Amino acid sequence: MTGIEWEEPFCGEGNNCFRLGTDAEGKAYIAVAGQENSYLVDSREALRALIAEIKAGKADHLL
Structure with a gap:
């Protein structure tokens, strides 16, 4: 995981938190x-x- 710069978590409703990194x-x-x-x-x-x-x-059907 070295070298990945993670953004602050993006959280939807509840505990659905994701992080994006580059x-x-x-x-x-x-x-x-x-x-x-x-x-x-x-x-x-x-x-x-x-x-x-x-x-x-285009991903609304997954929700």
């Missing part, structure tokens, strides 16, 4: 707050696209 190599990370040693990793562009799609409502 590293110097251009990778982006998503983890459950408190479990940063187990994360998903992809490019910053992929993370940006994921967030845009979520904001556009």
